[in-house]
Amino acid sequence: MTLRPRRSVLYMPGSNARALEKARSLNADSLVLDLEDAVAPDQKAAAREQVLAAVNKGGYGDRELVVRVNGFDTPWGRDDIVAFANAPIAALCLPKVESAGEVNAVVQLLKQEGSNLKLWLMAETPRGVLNIDEICGADKRNEVIVMGTSDLAKELRVPHTPDRLGMQVSLQICMLAARAHGLDILDGVYLDIKDEAGYAAACEQGVVLGFDGKTLIHPSQIEPANRAFAPSAETVDRARRIIEAWEAAKAEKKAVAVVDGKLVEVLHFEEAKRHLAIHEAIQSRV
The missing domain is CATH 3.20.20.60 (Phosphoenolpyruvate-binding domains)
Structure with a gap:
């Protein structure tokens, strides 16, 4: 992305x-x-x-x-x-x-x-x-x-x-x-x-x-x-953990994951990918 x-x-x-x-x-x-x-x-x-x-x-x-x-x-x-x-x-x-x-x-x-x-x-x-x-x-x-x-x-x-x-x-x-x-x-x-x-x-x-x-x-x-308008450090960190947890759940053929005690579904995974993509694009400008 x-x-x-x-x-x-x-x-x-x-x-x-x-x-x-x-x-x-x-x-x-x-x-x-x-x-x-x-x-x-x-x-x-x-x-x-x-x-x-x-x-x-x-x-x-x-x-x-x-x-x-x-x-x-x-x-x-x-x-x-x-x-x-x-x-x-x-x-x-x-x-x-x-x-x-x-x-x-x-x-x-x-x-x-x-x-x-x-x-x-x-x-x-x-x-x-x-x-x-x-x-x-x-x-x-x-x-x-x-x-x-x-x-x-x-x-x-x-x-x-x-x-x-x-x-x-x-x-x-x-x-x-x-x-x-x-x-x-x-x-x-x-x-x-x-x-x-x-x-x-x-x-x-x-x-x-x-x-x-x-x-x-x-x-x-x-x-x-x-x-x-940039993702905060906390947002970026959580996005990475959501992506990691979701991919691990997917590998185990599960439809959901849990991060910080909260349910993570595909919509949260997509949102996390977007936050991370924006963060990386911003970092590439520095």
């Missing part, structure tokens, strides 16, 4: 050359080089060229590179997609996706360009959340759902509270869709970069809700996310 860690996914403004350079040394699992929200309209074309030059130059190591393009229906979206269709990146991130038709339009353009890029889909509007199952199933290129919680809170007219009560239904609908389609799903950003305790609590909440990682707006948020 080979899995890609996406504990920390940092947005970097495509119009900021210093940020693009600094990103080469940051310990984020993934980088989203942003051409959308972080770039003013009169800087869109220049930012596109700057990001393209940066990724072609390389130097980002094993960090997963993703470019957030402008919406397909904007004056810049189509040109963004064509520009990066065959660039040395892992995926395009599509903002404010609301229908499978939008995904299909991007896929057709990528096919015309001979591109095999994967797609990350942003869920940040009520319609996008309501259609998320259909959106996820639109094409096999779909790889990750990204929660755009800032826009979503605005559209839902709910406040940003620690429990995120007003967004819980939306978060869980998208979580269900992600798991139903075998996709990763990333939690939204935490806006107060000085609130370390609040951010740590938000990361822990994201883990409890089942997210694979968190999108970030500042480098200082990377290490707390890396810690929170």
